[in-house]
Amino acid sequence: MAVCKCSGEQVASPQDVELMELLGHYRDYEGGLIPVLQGAQEIYGYLPAEVLEKISQELSLPFSEVFGVVTFYAQFHLKPRGRNIIRVCLGTACHVLGGSKIFAALQDELGVENGGTTDDLRFTxxxxxxxxxxxxxxxxxxxxxxxGRLVPSDMKKILEQYE
Ligand code: FES
Known part of the structure; x- marks a missing residue:
């Protein structure tokens, strides 16, 4: 919801309108919850609590069921995400060759923990x-x-390439 500057009333934002169109499309469709959540996440960039409440109401599903699905699948996010998503590999080959040092360098550079997003929403x-x-x-x-073939000191220059 957005607030009208003239009247102070709550008005539907373009994103809310898009969500209602999406819900209208899937309202009577059994198994529509996942596509609705995927679509809502595309619209808002993540799944805010008030959007989950709206989905629960409009699809006549308990909020606990909607929330349970969101927390079960890694593809869904309850917090805003950065414009750029950094995935640091800590698999065996990368781990052996210093992946955790790369990860630590990025944490230092960005000031966030694993799964964290910078305050300016530039990176997750x-x-x-x-x-x-x-x-x-x-x-x-x-x-x-x-x-690839990174050393921790490469990180600063690489991050500069992303707005
Ligand atoms: S372990 Fe396979 S890409 Fe890192």
Whole structure:
């Protein structure tokens, strides 16, 4: 919901309108919860509590069921995410070649823990098991870009490439 500057009343934001259209499409569709959650996350960038409440009401599902699905699947996020998602590989090959040092350097540089997002929403930092580029170990992905054969001192320059 957005607040109208003239009247102070709550008005539907363009995102709310999009959500209602999505809900209208799936309201009578059995098994529609997952596609609605995926669509809502695309609209808002994450799944705020008030959006989950709206979904629960409109699909006539208990809030606990909606919340349970969101927390079960790793694809859903309850907090805002950064514009750039950094995935640091801590799989075996990367771990052996210093993946945890790369991770520590990124934590220092960004000031966030695993799963954390910087206050300016520029980056979210996550660790993952293997990104399928073991030959480039230790490596990370930022969005769809793979950066490999890294040393901790590379991190600052790499981060500068992302707004
Ligand atoms: S272990 Fe890191 S890419 Fe496979």
């Amino acid at each position: 930092l996550e660790s993952v098991a293997c990104i399928g580029a073991c030959g480039l170990a230790p490596c990370i992905m930022i969005n769809d870009d793979t950066h």
